[in-house]
Amino acid sequence: MDASALPIGLIGDSSGPLYQRLAEGLRGAVRRGEVGAGSKLPSERVLARRLGVSRTTVIGAYRLLREEGLLESVRGSGTRVVASVHRIGPAVPAATMPSVKLTGELAAGVVDLSGSLVAGPEAVPHLTPDPIDLCEPATDLGYQPLGLPSLRARIAARYTGLGLPTTVDEVLVTSGAQQAISLLFTLFGRDGGVIATENPTYAGALDAARAAGATLLALPTDSEGIKVRPLRETLARSSVSLLYVMTTCQNPTGTVMSTQRRTEIARLAEHAGVPVVDDTTLADLAFEGRWHPLPTAASGVVVGSLSKLFWPGMRIGWLRAPRPLMTRLARLKVVADLGSSHVGQQLAAQLLPVSGDMATARRGQLTARLDLMSDLLRSRLPTWSWTRPSGGPFLWVQLPYGDGESFAQLALTYGVQILPGARTSTDRSFADHLRLSFVAEPADLRIAVHRLAEAWTAFESLHGSGRLPFDVVV
Ligand SMILES: Cc1ncc(COP(=O)(O)O)c(C=O)c1O
Numbered sequence: 091m092d093a094s095a096l097p098i099g100l101i102g103d104s105s106g107p108l109y110q111r112l113a114e115g116l117r118g119a120v121r122r123g124e125v126g127a128g129s130k131l132p133s134e135r136v137l138a139r140r141l142g143v144s145r146t147t148v149i150g151a152y153r154l155l156r157e158e159g160l161l162e163s164v165r166g167s168g169t170r171v172v173a174s175v176h177r178i179g180p181a182v183p184a185a186t187m188p189s190v191k192l193t194g195e196l197a198a199g200v201v202d203l204s205g206s207l208v209a210g211p212e213a214v215p216h217l218t219p220d221p222i223d224l225c226e227p228a229t230d231l232g233y234q235p236l237g238l239p240s241l242r243a244r245i246a247a248r249y250t251g252l253g254l255p256t257t258v259d260e261v262l263v264t265s266g267a268q269q270a271i272s273l274l275f276t277l278f279g280r281d282g283g284v285i286a287t288e289n290p291t292y293a294g295a296l297d298a299a300r301a302a303g304a305t306l307l308a309l310p311t312d313s314e315g316i317k318v319r320p321l322r323e324t325l326a327r328s329s330v331s332l333l334y335v336m337t338t339c340q341n342p343t344g345t346v347m348s349t350q351r352r353t354e355i356a357r358l359a360e361h362a363g364v365p366v367v368d369d370t371t372l373a374d375l376a377f378e379g380r381w382h383p384l385p386t387a388a389s390g391v392v393v394g395s396l397s398k399l400f401w402p403g404m405r406i407g408w409l410r411a412p413r414p415l416m417t418r419l420a421r422l423k424v425v426a427d428l429g430s431s432h433v434g435q436q437l438a439a440q441l442l443p444v445s446g447d448m449a450t451a452r453r454g455q456l457t458a459r460l461d462l463m464s465d466l467l468r469s470r471l472p473t474w475s476w477t478r479p480s481g482g483p484f485l486w487v488q489l490p491y492g493d494g495e496s497f498a499q500l501a502l503t504y505g506v507q508i509l510p511g512a513r514t515s516t517d518r519s520f521a522d523h524l525r526l527s528f529v530a531e532p533a534d535l536r537i538a539v540h541r542l543a544e545a546w547t548a549f550e551s552l553h554g555s556g557r558l559p560f561d562v563v564v
Pocket of ligand 1: 266269292402
């Protein structure tokens, strides 16, 4: 197909990265029959020129549609729309989290700095559970959608000890913090409900909001947290249904909200009648101090997880919410999966009492790796800048120029996977940022920074010659 034969307006008008919007436009054109089943599409280079976008954008859009089964590429004969389009079924919003490998592993030898895996299963203290103990007798058919009472009681006691009095009825166990976020966003965000987040924010929360069909509002932040004036104006102007924040170890910036800012934000939201969700998934990784509840936490929601202290593979998270809200969230949990696995919950109940010791060990490990990563970057990439995080597994790096999405593509060809800043935002405000995890083994960090420095040298010369982003081939 000649590129000029494609319908105009191919870039969809939803929010999100350009490649996703192009995929959305192409998907629509195929479904409306404007681009027929079996048709050959223009090459990435030609379509990029025609649309005035980077070749990386077209590569990303074609890749997404191939994953959905709508396009197929045959070496030597280009990219085509599949012949039986009607069998494909509806699309789902594209995920922004590259670290979650849905369809395959990274190429051998690639160092992955894109995720936040702090520890593997070897970090789970040696447990020898008795299989009988793992089957806590169920009072009913065996389904306990809210979670096992023994685990819920331990989570409630933990919050009470941290200054947020909590009863067992106020705790719902979820399949990781991600499901807690999804349930909340489904409840508050469906039918276009407005969810306000920090900008930048956790990429998985953006995915959950998009999947729920929510309207996203991104609030500007500084080193202390969400800026107060824009929040006040937003709450006055828009009917926000939920405010999602990470007070302690924000993802991706690693900031801890100041005491004054917490108070101001909590009061403003309370005044506007907007519940605040504090996602504390990374909070145990604060280098100093510990998590404190927001002054209004009793009427809001706290999300937590064992993924970062122990192991994401356990898929144990939770939310703490007041009872009237809990009833509705529990109904959604029933619809989602009838309740999380009892076996994982039994293990979690045994691990929770040692979580304090585990947090101390993790902090020591993380600060040592942060120091190493900072030294390596300062010596090999002196033009990159960042503020030292107050906790968590990430460095939030600003490039001196250029586009993080293109650089990430190039870095992958040099053997390092990183998260481009644009994935953490609904607008382009962080296109010049990268999120680099520093939790890998020291030897891998050294290799990764060496490769990043080589990729940056190549990027600079492509940039200087004006050949970027067209010549980045993945
Ligand atoms: C801030 C934040 N929330 C939630 C999650 C999801 O965690 P879980 O593995 O518990 O689903 C992550 C994972 O990295 C995260 O960083």
